[in-house]
Amino acid sequence: MARNLVVKDLPELYETMGLPVEPLDASSGLTIHFLQQTFTEFPFKSVPFRPNYFSFLFIREAFGKYTIDDQSFDVQPGTVYFTNPGNYRVFEWYGINDTCLITFNEAYLKENVHEDVYRDFSFLLTETVEPRVLSGEQFAVVQQLYQQIHSEYRGNSPYKNRIIGSLMVALLLKIKEYFFQDYNPIYEGNRSSQIVKTFKRNLEQHFRDLVNGKVEMPLRVQDYADLQFLHVNYLSNVISSKTGKSVSAWIADKTVAEAKVMLQNPGLTVKGIAIRLGFLEAPHFSNYFKKHTSQSPAEYRRLHVG
Incomplete structure (x- = not known):
């Protein structure tokens, strides 16, 4: 524990x-x-x-x-x-x-x-x-x-x-x-470590594509497992045991991080941000954001955009 x-x-x-x-x-x-x-x-x-x-x-x-x-x-x-x-x-x-x-x-x-x-x-x-x-x-x-x-x-x-x-x-x-001129990670050959590293890169790339409009829907845990040809339970166990956070928690943290960046852009509406992040409705996004930050998107924007 x-x-x-x-x-x-x-x-x-x-x-x-x-x-x-x-x-x-x-x-x-x-x-x-x-x-x-x-x-x-x-x-x-x-x-x-x-x-x-x-x-x-x-x-x-x-x-x-x-x-x-x-x-x-x-x-x-x-x-x-x-x-x-x-x-x-x-x-x-x-x-x-x-x-x-x-x-x-x-x-x-x-x-x-x-x-x-x-x-x-x-x-x-x-x-x-x-x-x-x-x-x-x-x-x-x-x-x-x-x-x-x-x-x-x-x-x-x-x-x-x-x-x-x-x-x-x-x-x-x-x-x-x-x-990193002669970079050689400690665990480069470790299978679990490679899975974690690949998952983080896939997560980052997918959210780049999501916010840039190249894809419309966020990936699920199953999708991240499929990208590495792994059983979903195996991916979940590796990520949880190696990082202490579930795949879902990583996705949630990434979603909130990207939302915070976009909320700093006054040219984007909350509804537009919700759509970019794959939410079908703005209220769903607002509830999700508040659940993870204790602030509504509007409150966050008011405090962080001058």
Whole structure:
């Protein structure tokens, strides 16, 4: 049961572990903070959890251990970790002097970086990436970027998210340069891992086609199984066991993420968005969106479109 604790954002995880959440505002879909301000007593071991968000961990000076699925890695100075939604993980800290953590969800990426973000940054769909120890010069480059992001995050610029989005593009490009020139995922040969990776790519491609009007109806769980020539129960079991989320939950999260992006476009009506996402009636879409976000599409648009 503990392996299936899915947390929607970092404040929820910290609340679960009794840690302070004051410096964190996850309302935009992004958080950034320095861990030495949160963790003051060592050693510290987290609860086992599965995040529903991406994260970058920039370890300038800290020591500990990080477990992702069945792989454990020692935390050491100069290390950068990238992890994405779904993986089971546990972290242990023995000491932290200077470490920065950035978390963000898919909706944030698509709203503030690029709506087709996976085209340029396909590594975001990768299941497990081995941490990389950067050279001093490389770490200094990413340090400058995450410090700028932190400064903007703490500021009040009316263009805050657009500025952070641009800085995130630069950071993602540097991660791509430093990590993925000779990219070789840990689990590349693992059958279950390949199924997860292919499912995520099929999900992303189908929603691209859906919002661009190339197809009219959303795929069902059975359809995603058929795309990989798998029995629907087998696909469901693999996705649930590897990511802690059902296929239906992945589809729902993707639907909501795409809806949030389109609601930021004042030129699209709620009815038009509903049709693009495959809903036969706008009220059905509105109820669906409210069920998953606690806001109606109109309320979301009013709060996020100036």
